[in-house]
Amino acid sequence: MAVETTxxxxxxxxxxxxxSSQSSQSSQSSQSSHASQAGRQTRDSLATVExxxxxxxxxAEHEGSTLLRVLRAGYPPVLALGLILAVWQALYAAKIWxxxxxxxPHQVFTSLKDAFDNGDVWPAVGHSIGHGAVGFAASVVLxxxxxxxxxxxxxxxxxxxPILSGLQSLPSVAWVPPALMFFGxxxxxxxxxxxxxxxxxxxxxxxxxxxxxPALYLRVGRNIGARGLASVRYVLLPxxxxxxxxxxxxxxxxxxxxxxxxxxxxxxxxLGHSLGFLLKNAQDTNDMAGAFAAIILxxxxxxxxxxxxxxxxxRRVLRSRGLA
Amino acid sequence: MTATxxxxxxxxxxxxxxxxxxxxxxxxxADDATGAAAxxxxxxxxxxxxxxxxxxxxxxxxxxxxxxxxxEFVCLLGASGCGKSTLLNIAADLDKPTQGTVxxxxxxxxxxxxxxxxxxxxxxGQNIDLALRLRGLSGRRERRAEAERLLKLVxxxxxxxxxxxxxxxxxxxxxxxARSLAQDxxxxxxxxxxxxxxxxTRDVLHDELVRLWEATGLAVLFVTHNVREAVRLGQRxxxxxxxxxxxxxQWRVDIxxxxxxxxxxxxxxxxxxxxxxxxxxxxxxx
Numbered sequence: 001m002a003v004e005t006t007x008x009x010x011x012x013x014x015x016x017x018x019x020s021s022q023s024s025q026s027s028q029s030s031q032s033s034h035a036s037q038a039g040r041q042t043r044d045s046l047a048t049v050e051x052x053x054x055x056x057x058x059x060a061e062h063e064g065s066t067l068l069r070v071l072r073a074g075y076p077p078v079l080a081l082g083l084i085l086a087v088w089q090a091l092y093a094a095k096i097w098x099x100x101x102x103x104x105p106h107q108v109f110t111s112l113k114d115a116f117d118n119g120d121v122w123p124a125v126g127h128s129i130g131h132g133a134v135g136f137a138a139s140v141v142l143x144x145x146x147x148x149x150x151x152x153x154x155x156x157x158x159x160x161x162p163i164l165s166g167l168q169s170l171p172s173v174a175w176v177p178p179a180l181m182f183f184g185x186x187x188x189x190x191x192x193x194x195x196x197x198x199x200x201x202x203x204x205x206x207x208x209x210x211x212x213x214p215a216l217y218l219r220v221g222r223n224i225g226a227r228g229l230a231s232v233r234y235v236l237l238p239x240x241x242x243x244x245x246x247x248x249x250x251x252x253x254x255x256x257x258x259x260x261x262x263x264x265x266x267x268x269x270x271l272g273h274s275l276g277f278l279l280k281n282a283q284d285t286n287d288m289a290g291a292f293a294a295i296i297l298x299x300x301x302x303x304x305x306x307x308x309x310x311x312x313x314x315r316r317v318l319r320s321r322g323l324a
Numbered sequence: 325m326t327a328t329x330x331x332x333x334x335x336x337x338x339x340x341x342x343x344x345x346x347x348x349x350x351x352x353x354a355d356d357a358t359g360a361a362a363x364x365x366x367x368x369x370x371x372x373x374x375x376x377x378x379x380x381x382x383x384x385x386x387x388x389x390x391x392x393x394x395x396e397f398v399c400l401l402g403a404s405g406c407g408k409s410t411l412l413n414i415a416a417d418l419d420k421p422t423q424g425t426v427x428x429x430x431x432x433x434x435x436x437x438x439x440x441x442x443x444x445x446x447x448x449g450q451n452i453d454l455a456l457r458l459r460g461l462s463g464r465r466e467r468r469a470e471a472e473r474l475l476k477l478v479x480x481x482x483x484x485x486x487x488x489x490x491x492x493x494x495x496x497x498x499x500x501x502a503r504s505l506a507q508d509x510x511x512x513x514x515x516x517x518x519x520x521x522x523x524x525t526r527d528v529l530h531d532e533l534v535r536l537w538e539a540t541g542l543a544v545l546f547v548t549h550n551v552r553e554a555v556r557l558g559q560r561x562x563x564x565x566x567x568x569x570x571x572x573x574q575w576r577v578d579i580x581x582x583x584x585x586x587x588x589x590x591x592x593x594x595x596x597x598x599x600x601x602x603x604x605x606x607x608x609x610x
Contacts, residue, residue, distance in 0.1 A: 046528065046531045046532070046535070047479060049528055050479055050528050050532065051479070053492070053494060053524065053525055053528060054480075054492065054494075054495055057492030057493075057494065057495070057525075058490065058491065058492055058495070216437065216439060216441050217441060217443065219418055219435075219441075220435075220437070220441040220443075222418060223416055223418065223432070223434065223435045223507075224434075224454065224455040224458050224459075224503065224506075224507055225432070225455070225458035225459060225507070226454075226458055230458065234454060234458070235443070238443065238445045238446075239443070239445070241445065317445075320444075320445065320487060321444035321445055321487070321489065322444060322487060322488070322489020322490070323444075
């Protein structure tokens with residue numbers, strides 16, 4: 001059945017193979033290595049060559065000191081901030097607008113300092129962060145579950161997917177009037193607005209995180225025995241984590257915005273003194289410096305939570321995967 | 325130093341005609357490749373495997389009969405569009421054949437890809453650990469020891485705590501190989517695993533793979549479009565035709581290991597197979 005043909009007799013064909021003289025030389029030298037006693041030596045040299053390749057192809061990672069990294073990342077924003085302050089001061093000094101329309105940086109600073117001295121700031125920050133944290137935590141739970149359902153089940157995606165993207169484009173401040181009518185000026189009203197603002201954003205983050213999981217990972221997972229729930233737990237969820245974290249970060253931004261919208265519009269004894277209240281109060285007393293001071297506080301909290309909570313987590317996850 | 329050329333059963337001439345589907349008796353394709361095959365044992369048996377992706381569309385694979393004997397190293401060779409990867413996916417149970425049957429007595433066959441597909445959220449060692457865990461090894465200490473043993477086997481004993489992105493492409497493929505070995509299957513399916521590597525690294529990994537194959541006695545089904553690679557590695561080279569994919573011809577490679585890609589025997593057989601491959605491709609240009 002098997003026709004045996006020795007090919008050594010067909011020297012002419014070797015020439016036709018188009019091999020360079022270099023490789024025919026090496027083929028002669030390699031023939032000697034076919035001798036069985038040379039086998040062991042070949043093995044040893046393989047280990048050496050391999051070790052050499054490994055050493056050449058991997059470079060030690062340089063991790064600069066944390067202080068240096070923070071300084072390096074920190075100075076451009078500080079520079080930009082300085083520039084903004086300079087322009088602001090220049091505009092103020094030019095006296096284009098009266099002080100009550102455009103206060104100078106020092107007036108805003110004084111107003112901020114007064115607010116701290118009066119003891120207005122910390123309770124307000126506390127209230128707002130407290131409401132934001134509770135609303136955001138609830139949004140994370142709901143958004144994650146909703147995102148998993150939409151991401152994993154086709155009929156759910158077909159039905160709810162478009163609604164989610166639609167909700168994302170609706171300014172959450174639009175929910176304030178109906179929420180106020182339904183719940184009255186209570187924390188439940190605030191949470192409703194926060195949820196409606198943040199849940200779609202988090203859910204969409206989960207869905208896009210799931211969609212970005214390379215199909216190859218799922219196939220490898222199946223091959224090594226991860227099926228069903230094991231596949232979700234060991235492959236799908238960890239693979240979707242970067243997209244999920246980005247969704248959470250955006251969800252926080254939406255939650256904070258929605259919360260402040262509600263706080264500015266609705267005031268009541270139930271809600272207490274919040275950052276939104278400070279801002280609205282400044283408007284009511286025609287205190288432009290106070291308004292700027294409140295905005296600075298709102299920005300600081302929003303950016304601070306992002307930079308101190310989300311950015312470090314995200315950076316750690318991405319770095320560990322070689323993505324940042 | 326002879327390369328033995330095995331023809332399709334019944335194909336006595338050296339004409340490059342395409343065998344009409346594969347032989348009726350699947351066992352015959354692996355005939356006397358090893359003693360095991362002669363006894364009718366197999367590590368993978370594909371019988372009459374046909375795959376059509378669209379209803380009524382042209383089949384990608386058409387009646388593939390292919391046996392891989394236990395411990396045999398078979399290279400599956402073909403131009404693009406011959407369904408090599410589809411065939412491997414079917415053998416790995418990641419895809420179902422439209423017709424025909426697949427038998428892998430070992431249970432699941434381990435599968436390796438062109439990309440290492442190591443999970444980037446795990447270290448090299450944890451990647452292997454996960455395969456061990458999913459295989460059913462419950463003892464944490466036992467798994468750690470086994471993962472380290474496997475890493476040592478691919479000569480990456482210091483890589484347990486390295487993340488995949490900290491390793492070179494060649495090292496990642498070796499970790500992927502260790503992960504495949506962790507599945508403890510007696511069958512290893514490889515889908516162009518070295519195609520993305522540079523020539524030097526590829527050459528070293530060829531040696532590494534042969535070394536591991538000889539050490540473990542795995543049956544290997546290695547898909548490639550690189551003729552030299554196929555001849556350098558395989559005991560048997562199976563040429564698939566394209567559109568539809570059929571077993572066109574096969575060769576037995578009796579060149580002893582260690583082989584080098586520059587070896588005269590390797591080159592000669594590669595030239596011969598390449599001629600058939602080109603003929604196979606040319607049919608589509610006419």
